[in-house]
């Protein structure tokens with residue numbers, strides 16, 4: 389009889405400790421923390437910094453055990469990080485893929501290891517959609533369309549050709565590919581706009597300034613508009629425009645994407661004309677997706693974040709409300 393009681397007690401203790409990574413983590417629940425491997429693109433922009441802060445704040449102990457890796461905008465570093473998460477047998481992998489292609493092999497390794505993958509911010513191109521469970525982020529094509537719509541509106545009464553230069557995001561990245569696609573769709577339909585130069589500034593201020601300097605050198609005063617795929621490159625370009633003796637926001641109309649604090653400050657100073665919001669603060673939504681995925685609950689295939697369009701006349705009033 390005594391042996392039977394001991395065995396039941398042991399089984400009860402084992403059941404309480406085993407958990408499946410779905411405990412509510414506050415000590416009152418019955419499971420262990422959910423271990424998440426997160427590979428971040430890098431720290432290239434104000435947007436990325438805000439996104440990292442939001443993810444880290446949401447995937448916090450005791451509910452989560454976060455293994456965070458900064459890839460410094462290099463795909464090979466992300467692939468290394470994903471392989472390390474697989475070797476450590478994390479419960480869930482989440483990552484923002486720096487570029488769209490080249491993920492098939494490592495995602496098959498994660499699938500073979502039985503580790504679910506959540507895409508955040510940027511998408512991937514793979515032949516087998518079962519290689520990731522869900523995606524949370526923005527509609528970059530719509531962001532590009534919104535930039536184009538603002539420019540068409542801003543150019544009311546002007547005849548063409550209106551000469552546009554474009555600072556693209558990182559080559560091969562989903563935001564760069566899709567923002568360009570959406571913008572061209574709108575401005576090409578209007579017919580008055582000519583994109584005379586288009587080159588990557590890799591989403592950074594420094595590179596944005598450098599490429600804008602090259603545009604100014606080759607096009608001189610024949611630039612009417614700058615479309616930048618993110619605010620950081622636009623802010624770098626603003627410096628180049630001023631150093632060339634021109635007035636950003638007046639001699640050259642400027643529209644960019646993200647809606648970071650620096651953009652609102654530039655709009656308030658009259659140097660940037662509009663920014664299309666791309667919300668990086670989805671950490672809590674990501675945490676809920678990871679809870680559901682870890683517990684094998686069904687999740688939507690795609691979760692999009694809410695975002696708006698902000699123009700210079702709104703900047704002063706909106707600036708105190710900005711959270712990133």
Ligand code: GZL
Pocket residue numbers: 432433434435436509510525526563591617618619620645646666
């Ligand atoms: C967009 C994100 C982009 C931002 C840039 O969701 O991937 O990367 O627009 C950032 O600021 O570098």
